[in-house]
Amino acid sequence: MSRRFLSVLCCLAILAVLPGTAMAAKLKVAFALVGTVNDQGWNYAHYVGIEKLKKQFGDQIEVSYTENVGAADAERVFRQYAQDGYKLIFGTTFEHMDPMLQVAKDFPDVSFEHCSGYKTAPNMGNYMARIEQGEYLVGYMAGLMGYTKVGTVATNPIPEPIRGINAFTHGLMRGLDESGTKYDPATLNTVVWLKSWRDPIGETAMSEALVQRGSTLIRQMADTPDASLAACAKGVPAIGYGADAVEFGAKCVLVSTIWNWGVYYEKAVKAKLDGTWKPQEWYAGFDQDALRLSAFNEKVPAPVREKVLAEMEKMKKGVDDSFLGPMTDQEGKVMIPAGQRATDKELYTMRWLSKGVNGKLPE
C-alpha cells in the first residue's frame, strides 16, 4: 500500500469520525422493525412515521432503524442501540416486548417505547392505535353496501386481530341491519388464519379459496396486500389493512384503514427533547389522529360514505361505538351487555369471537 493512499485513508477516517462527535448533542432515536420498511403494510406505516419525524425535527435528532428484527435478535439490537447512546428506542412489534423489558432494566436513563404490548417499566411505555375503530367503520361500510358473505384472511390469533375481527363484524351487522339486508350470522364473516404476519403464498391461496367458497368481499389483514390483490384478480372487491392497498396496485379495494404512527412519534420525541418524557400507556384512535381511512373507491355510494364519515366524526370527538353492546360470542353468550362498552383491559386480552364470525380460534 502506498504512503499516499494511506494518508488519504487517514483523512477519510478523520472525516468520518468528525461529524459523529459534532452530533453528540443531538437526541438519538432508534427503531426496531420486524420486517422491511417497504412491506406495504405494518412496517411501511411505521416508516412513514419515522420519515415524518425526520422532517419535523430535522437537525435536533438523529434517527436510525434496523429491519428484520425478530424475537431472537431483539434484545441484541436494543442493547446495541442503548450502548451506542440512543436515548429513545422504539420496538414496533408484539414480540419485542419482553426483550425490551430486559434491556430497559439495564439502561435506566434510556427511554423505551413498545408498540402493541401490555408490559411497562419505569423507563418503558407502550403505545397502540385503536385499529378496532377503523375495523368497525369499514365493516359498517360493507354492511351498508349489503355484503353478507365476507371472507377474512386473518393473521395471528392474538388479541389485536381478534378485536379487529369482532369490531368489523359488529359494524358489518349494524350496517346490514340499517340497510335492511337479511343475513345468516353463521356464514356472515368467514375467518381463516395465516398464523403469520405476512405470507404472500398463503394470503393469495386463502383469498382465492374464500372467493371460490362464495365470499363476495375479501377482508385483508396481513401486512402485505396479497389477499386484496388476489381478490382483485378474481373480480371480487376487498378492504385493505394498515396502509392504502390501492397504492400497491389493488385497484378493487373499496377502502383501507391506515395506521398513522407519526402522531405518536412526534409526541414522544418532543417530550424527550423537553425532558418531560414519562412512560405511559397510550392507546388512541381517530380522536388523536392515530388512525385514518383512505379515500373511498368510486364504487362506494355517496350515502354510504356520508354515514361512515359521520360515524368517524363521532369517533374523532371521542365517542367510540366499536364495542358498544349488546355483543355476543358465537354461541350467543352475552359478552358485552347492552349499552356498555368493552374496557381497555377486555380489548387487550380478547380471546372470543363475535356472533357473525364463521371460524374458530386455532389452538
Next chain:
Amino acid sequence: MNDFAFLLSLTLKSSMAVLLAAQGEVLSERAGVINLGQEGMMLMGAFIGYLVGYLTGNAALAFAAAGLVGSLLALLHGFFAIRLGANQLLSGIALSILGAGLANFMGRGFIGKPGLRVGEWPIPVLSDLPMVGKAVFGQNALVYVAVLVTVAMWFALSRTRWGLTVRACGENPTAADAMGAPVIRTRFTAVALGGFLSGMAGAYLSLVFTPGWKEGISAGQGWIAVAIVIFSGWRPLGALAGSLFFGFLSALQFFSQATGNNVVPLYILRILPYVLTILTLSFAAALGRRGRAPAGLGKPFFREH
C-alpha cells in the same frame, strides 16, 4: 367448480414451483452434482422474472431471463463443484445464501410495484370437460410446461443416448471418461439446465402464483424440492408424484380452513410439508433409497494422469 375440483386445481397450482425445481435437481444429481442452491436460484429467478416482466410486459421473455439467471448461478456452483472439485454441499449452501441475499438486495426498490400477472390459459374443449376439466385444463401455461418438462426429463434420461451419458457421469465418471464421454462438459450442461428450471420455478411464484416481488417469496420451497428428489429416488416421474403430494398438503391446509372443516389441526397441516422434508432427509439412508442414488453423487471428478 365443486370442492373436489377446486382442491385439485389448488393442488396443481401449489405444486408447480417445487416440481420445476425438483426436475432441475434430478438432472443435476443424476449427472453426479448435488446442488443445494435451489432456494437461491429460485429467489433470483423470482426477482429477475418479476423485473423483466415489469419492464417489458412480456411473459416469455421474463421466464427466459429467470431461467438464464438460474443457469448462471448454477454455473457458478459448477465452477466450484466441478472445475475446482470443492465440497458440493458447502458450495450449494453458499449459493442459496448468495441468491437470497442478492435478490433481496436488488429487489428492495421494487417491493409493492405491481408487475406482470400471468393468468390462466384454458385449453379449448378439454377445459369444458365436466368435473375436472377446468381444474386440470384451465390452469396457467406454466402448469402444462412443467408437466411437459417432466415427461421430457423422463424420456431424455431413460431413453436417449445423452441421458445415458448423464447417468454414466453420475454413476461412475471414471468409467464414463474411459468410454470417451465428456464428463466435465456433461456435468456442466446438466447443472446449467437444472439451474434454468429452478430459475423458472422462482418466476412461477413471482409471475403466476402470487404476482409481484416480495422478500423470501419462495418460503423454503427450494429445500423441499431437494427433499422431493431424494423421496422420489432420483426419478422424474417420482418427483412429479412427490411435488403433487407436497402441493396437496399445502392446498389442504388452505382449503380446510376456507371450508371450516378442520379434520386435521391446522398447526399440524402447516408444518407437515416441512416435517416430511426433514424426515425424508434424515431417513433417506434407512429407507433404503440411498441404494438408488447415483454412485458418483457429490464426488468431484478429475482425470487421473
